[in-house]
Amino acid sequence: MASSSSSPLSRQSVTAAVAQLYNTYPFPPEPLLDEPPPGYNWRWHWTAAHAFCTGRSPDRQAIRVLDAGCGTGVGTEYIAHLNPQAKITGIDLSDRALETARNRCQRSGAQNVRFQTLSIYDVGQLEGTFDWINCVGVLHHMPDPQAGIQALATKLAPGGLLHIFVYAALGRWEISLMQEAIGLLQGERRGDYTDGVQVGRQIFAHLPETNRLRRREEERWSLENHRDANFADMYVHPQEVDYTVNTLFELIDASGLMFLGFSNPRYWDLSRLIGSQPDLMARSAVLSQHQRYRLVELLDPEITHYEFFLAKPPLDRLDWSDDGQLRQARVQRHPCMQGWPSQSIFDYDYQMVDLTAAEFQSLTYCDQAESAPTVAELVAATELDLGEVRSLQQRQLIVLTAPTA
Ligand SMILES: C[S@@+](CC[C@H](N)C(=O)[O-])C[C@H]1O[C@@H](n2cnc3c(N)ncnc32)[C@H](O)[C@@H]1O
Known part of the structure; x- marks a missing residue:
């Protein structure tokens, strides 16, 4: 804690x-x-x-x-x-x-x-x-x-x-228990990190197979922990x-x-957990943002x-709700995208996205333009409307540059 x-x-x-x-x-x-x-x-x-x-x-x-x-x-x-x-x-x-x-x-x-x-x-x-x-x-x-x-x-x-x-x-509860257990068994040798790794590996190898700490290690962490540096970073740390x-x-x-x-x-989207229950969602509406975050982690403690x-303020943040401002913005395809050019791509977060024909056409137009087009030029030249431009921006598939004042 x-x-x-x-x-x-x-x-x-x-x-x-x-x-x-x-x-x-x-x-x-x-x-x-x-x-x-x-x-x-x-x-x-x-x-x-x-x-x-x-x-x-x-x-x-x-x-x-x-x-x-x-x-x-x-x-x-x-x-x-x-x-x-x-x-x-x-x-x-x-x-x-x-x-x-x-x-x-x-x-x-x-x-x-x-x-x-x-x-x-x-x-x-x-x-x-x-x-x-x-x-x-x-x-x-x-x-x-x-x-x-x-x-x-x-x-x-x-x-x-x-x-x-x-x-x-x-989600690190089992790790924290294991850290303390290794420390107890190391006793005077705490601070000897190679000894800590050896003690930790020995414990895991001999705990009952159904043991909760062992299961969590095997199911969640063992792939990365086969390297001693990862194991030590996780279980033998002097400060966490x-x-x-x-x-x-x-x-x-x-x-x-x-x-x-x-x-x-x-x-952090609460609706993924209780979204099927409008009355519970309505109750959550009175909570502060901070309390809603807390509710999410309480309900999904993985x-x-x-x-x-x-x-550090000041920081200009734009939600692009103003049509005039949006039309003057310049558009580029998002720099983090894999599989492009294709209608099925991986987005900035490596999630699979199926672009509509109009979205694909618009991203292609942005790529082929000599310099980044304005949104007004983009909607004039393609099938896209302003709502769809906003959707591309919110899904991090394009990046908008604010018009200079
Ligand atoms: C878990 S590693 C993370 C390394 C890297 N940031 C990454 O994510 O791949 C933690 C690193 O923080 C460094 N560190 C811990 N306390 C620090 C401090 N007070 N000042 C600078 N580095 C520190 C450690 O030496 C170690 O290399």
Whole structure:
């Protein structure tokens, strides 16, 4: 469960233990490639992430990005290749993880990135501010996540975006029990991470087959945990804070930043759980957004993490409800799409989408135009109407650029 602060001394010793874990088992242990990583992750694509958060394309591509707690640089490498005009800084506590990150980016030809050993608590030492900060899988391993998120918030430029991933308590319940069990059996040897991995693997191998912890490991996690680095990251961690919606929003409130939304809105849609019951949905209408989120996770406690975007105001967000503004906007096909050109494609989130003939015709028109057409030009030249343009935008199949004032 979440604890919010710690004394400087325990903060230092816990941070040293975390660095020691990742110097023993740099994470993630993904292999290095001699070419850019395959596919995309829209959360690491500036145009896609910005359009998701604000409804519009960003004003600039030449941005500064901070990957805070970059580990061995798997995410950093994607950010570097997906955003070739960006200048990226990756920081981490672990020198061994950073060594791999440097090699990874060098081998795949990412030249717009540099790495530095630095704690998130000390990001004030970096020059200037960042347009976009990525902090995935890190804050929950800090003894004082609140100080961590506040430090990141000070480095965010006005209008900048902060992408965060932290653990959720409900779906990690079995993991937390196993962590404690391994710790008890390690006793004095706690902090010896290879011993922890050995003890954990031995327990799993010999628990009864029907045991709840064992079943959860086998059904949900074992595919990734065959590597010791993954197993150690999950079960032998010296520091982990798991959140609930309630404690998550305490953390977010402490950042002073604006919550823009979860990056997986489908999970947070209450109607997927009780939508068949209009009276229950009507009862939920009086709840705050925060309470509705809590209700979703209570009813569907499989959730293992929260992934979301925050922003430093001011931030222009457009819902494109104004017809005049929409008609003047410029349109491009969404940059994260697989299988194009075809009427059946995978969208930004790798979900299968069947485009209508008019949608397919319109995306083709956008691609073939010399420069991005306006919506007015698009609807004049194709079968699409304004409602369908809005639908394409809401489903992240196009990106709209706001007309300049
Ligand atoms: C689970 S790994 C995540 C790596 C990477 N962000 C990813 O998602 O692939 C956590 C990383 O956070 C780093 N870390 C933990 N506390 C940190 C801190 N206070 N400052 C900087 N990095 C930290 C660890 O060294 C480790 O490499």
